[in-house]
Amino acid sequence: MKLTLKIWRQKDANSKGSMQTYPIDGIDGDMSFLEMLDVLNDGLIEKGEEPVVFDHDCREGICGSCSLQINGEPHGPDRLITTCQLHMRKFNDGDTIVIEPFRAKAFPVIKDLMVDRSSFDRIQHAGGFISVNTSGNTIDANAIPIEKEDADASFNAAACIGCGACVAACKNASAMLFTSAKVSQFALLPQGKVEATRRVLNMVEQMDKEGFGNCTNTGACEVECPKGISLENIARMNREYLAASLKG
Numbered sequence: 001m002k003l004t005l006k007i008w009r010q011k012d013a014n015s016k017g018s019m020q021t022y023p024i025d026g027i028d029g030d031m032s033f034l035e036m037l038d039v040l041n042d043g044l045i046e047k048g049e050e051p052v053v054f055d056h057d058c059r060e061g062i063c064g065s066c067s068l069q070i071n072g073e074p075h076g077p078d079r080l081i082t083t084c085q086l087h088m089r090k091f092n093d094g095d096t097i098v099i100e101p102f103r104a105k106a107f108p109v110i111k112d113l114m115v116d117r118s119s120f121d122r123i124q125h126a127g128g129f130i131s132v133n134t135s136g137n138t139i140d141a142n143a144i145p146i147e148k149e150d151a152d153a154s155f156n157a158a159a160c161i162g163c164g165a166c167v168a169a170c171k172n173a174s175a176m177l178f179t180s181a182k183v184s185q186f187a188l189l190p191q192g193k194v195e196a197t198r199r200v201l202n203m204v205e206q207m208d209k210e211g212f213g214n215c216t217n218t219g220a221c222e223v224e225c226p227k228g229i230s231l232e233n234i235a236r237m238n239r240e241y242l243a244a245s246l247k248g
């Protein structure tokens, strides 16, 4: 396939970026999107030009590192996959593909297509954990009975890989889907009940501090989420937040 890539290039966080055009040839349908960018970068390096910086790690849909707004959609045109799982067979010979970083005030661009998502880490640090007394009397987690429905819903929430597509998809750049997944995975389990009140209050406070927008129930986050995280988690977090606020 012959393609035309329009890619956002930005030297650093303080520079003004712009779209640059790169023609590319010899792209196979079986290549992943990131392999296609590797081919582009090999060519740029050969010509003595700076390669395009983009985030990646596992390249198998697990780590949440890869991002990319592809033709206006986080993780591209396919559903329930990450950019690293997107294959070039989804595109046609002669296509123009527009590639941008995830756009949000709370995700500043580091360079080119790489954004700083440490705001997510700070939300996690604010309450996305449980404390367990390991003095010797700890009950084995597997010995605590949990309703199947709750275990499944918690497991589904825990599937969030923290990629940030939900924020990039949202017209308000809201992080409610991410934060609610991280709150829900504990709220549904007995182990998470102990710190439930301060967890939800602290995580929501941190989310607001980071500059993410509010949720207006448009649902774009759920559509673009590669892990199928449900809007039900946002409803659950709102209930948890209300209960925690009333407690004090």
Ligand code: SF4
Pocket: 159, 160, 161, 162, 163, 164, 165, 166, 167, 177, 178, 181, 221, 224, 225, 226, 227, 228, 229
């Ligand atoms: S909720 Fe979905 S889109 Fe948002 S960070 Fe988690 S996995 Fe990514």
Ligand code: FES
Pocket: 055, 056, 057, 058, 059, 060, 061, 062, 063, 064, 065, 066, 082, 083, 084, 085
């Ligand atoms: S590189 Fe790990 S999810 Fe894409």
